[in-house]
Amino acid sequence: MTEGRWNALLLALLLFAQLLLMAGTIRGAEGATMLEGGLSAASRPVVGAARQVGGAVGGGAGFFRELGGARRENARLRAELEKARDERDRAREEAEELPRLRRLLEIRETLVPRSVGAPIVTSFLGGQARSIVVAAGTDRGVRPDMAVVAWGGAVGRVVTTTTAYAKVRLLTDPNSGVAGIVQRSRAEGMVMGRGVELLEMAYVPHYSDVLVGDRVVTSGLDGVFPKGFGIGTVVEVGEAAGASKSIRVRPDVAFASLEEVLVLLEPRGSEILELGVEEGVR
Numbered sequence: 001m002t003e004g005r006w007n008a009l010l011l012a013l014l015l016f017a018q019l020l021l022m023a024g025t026i027r028g029a030e031g032a033t034m035l036e037g038g039l040s041a042a043s044r045p046v047v048g049a050a051r052q053v054g055g056a057v058g059g060g061a062g063f064f065r066e067l068g069g070a071r072r073e074n075a076r077l078r079a080e081l082e083k084a085r086d087e088r089d090r091a092r093e094e095a096e097e098l099p100r101l102r103r104l105l106e107i108r109e110t111l112v113p114r115s116v117g118a119p120i121v122t123s124f125l126g127g128q129a130r131s132i133v134v135a136a137g138t139d140r141g142v143r144p145d146m147a148v149v150a151w152g153g154a155v156g157r158v159v160t161t162t163t164a165y166a167k168v169r170l171l172t173d174p175n176s177g178v179a180g181i182v183q184r185s186r187a188e189g190m191v192m193g194r195g196v197e198l199l200e201m202a203y204v205p206h207y208s209d210v211l212v213g214d215r216v217v218t219s220g221l222d223g224v225f226p227k228g229f230g231i232g233t234v235v236e237v238g239e240a241a242g243a244s245k246s247i248r249v250r251p252d253v254a255f256a257s258l259e260e261v262l263v264l265l266e267p268r269g270s271e272i273l274e275l276g277v278e279e280g281v282r
Helices: 003-025 034-110
Strands: 115-124 131-134 147-150 153-161 166-170 177-182 188-192 199-202 215-218 230-241 244-251 260-264
Touching: 131 153, 131 260, 177 230, 188 244, 199 230
Parallel strands: 153 230
Antiparallel strands: 115 131, 115 260, 131 166, 147 153, 147 260, 153 166, 177 188, 177 215, 188 199, 199 244, 215 230, 230 244
16 A cells, blocks of 8 residues: 555544544533434444343243242142041041941940940952951950841851951851841741852742742851841742752842941840841941
């Protein structure tokens, strides 16, 4: 570059610097210099965008804070609701348990005072074998072959015991049997389990008077159950198989719904009041 061109460029730079100095000193109507105004105008879009971004970030943070608070409040309300439901269920269970326990107490006081009340711990109703385990054992005087009843009728008999527990074979078990009698006609037989819901009344002479709807109760002849406890209702009378009628009996007791039972500490052969199916355990 020639010396003349350098001089011209230098002169242009000096003039531009002079203009900047003048712009920095000349103030407008708002009191700002021309340089400040220009810089302000140039930066205004950037500042506005930054403010918008800052506002959006601040608004988003507030939204998430509110969302977190709402979730915590929702969790608290859910916990309170579950607690209220649990308390309601416990109260309902206690309300339903009271009549059952009162009925068992009534049986014990008026019909079988020599007995032990026991809650059912577990039940085995799968397959053909049918049994329950109750929380009463030898420490309370329970022994094998003792009768077990409930409000509604006969349940079964004790087969094994430990100090605190007893296993009870239900009437529906194929290995179970109880001497029964038809209330109306006094026809006698042995009521046995079949591993299903219905019981079978066997060894009833073919000439005996037995009809559908007849009530069957314990006869006391087996030496285990006292006389008069409900067994069930005749639902089927078929053709005689040999010398015996074919009779099916629906149990009075709903075994799947049992929660408490009474273990009779001694058999009695005397008459007792019959426990009707209308008020059976359900």
